[in-house]
């Protein structure tokens with residue numbers, strides 16, 4: 001994998017690579033942009049700080065992430081038994097930011113239809129982030145179905161301050177809010193698995209491919 005003009009700081013130093021990281025998958029510390037990504041699409045993702053709407057807040061985030069841990073699932077009742085999942089290393093309060101989802105940023109002309117790690121980043125430009133071969137800890141987040149009764153985290157747009165006066169739009173993983181009734185006020189307790197909803201569409205496509 002070679003850097004191109006759209007990429008900087010994408011490869012982690014060896015010191016950043018987390019325990020249990022799979023051999024053969026590249027660990028990223030920033031998104032890796034496809035060289036086929038059109039310039040106008042790229043400019044909607046990386047833009048001057050002065051263009052960030054005043055309603056938005058810029059985050060900073062980089063490894064090592066002390067709040068989470070990749071672990072192998074060793075529970076016969078878990079539908080992803082034998083695979084990995086992402087777990088809270090400490091208590092994660094409601095609405096708190098967990099990590100950004102990093103991977104190969106691509107458009108619809110450059111898509112791996114078989115990937116189970118491709119997350120939509122910008123619907124207008126048809127941009128996705130595919131973490132099947134390159135990514136960070138977020139690629140290990142499982143779907144809540146048949147694991148627990150409901151998700152405890154979700155994806156939200158985030159804006160990251162990447163220095164040099166630039167902002168980068170990414171997908172971030174957040175703990176769900178406490179909810180009106182406060183039933184999620186606990187957030188995610190230490191040791192619990194972080195799970196999202198992939199959406200019914202993920203599983204319908206999966207069933208079609210399995211046929």
Ligand SMILES: C[S@@+](CC[C@H](N)C(=O)[O-])C[C@H]1O[C@@H](n2cnc3c(N)ncnc32)[C@H](O)[C@@H]1O
Pocket residue numbers: 079080083084085116117139140141142143144145146147
């Ligand atoms: C984005 S990956 C999640 C990380 C994956 N467990 C791993 O170790 O690489 C998505 C894949 O995880 C598995 N998976 C995630 N959630 C699942 C669930 N609720 N039930 C069954 N399989 C699940 C499926 O194999 C799915 O294709």
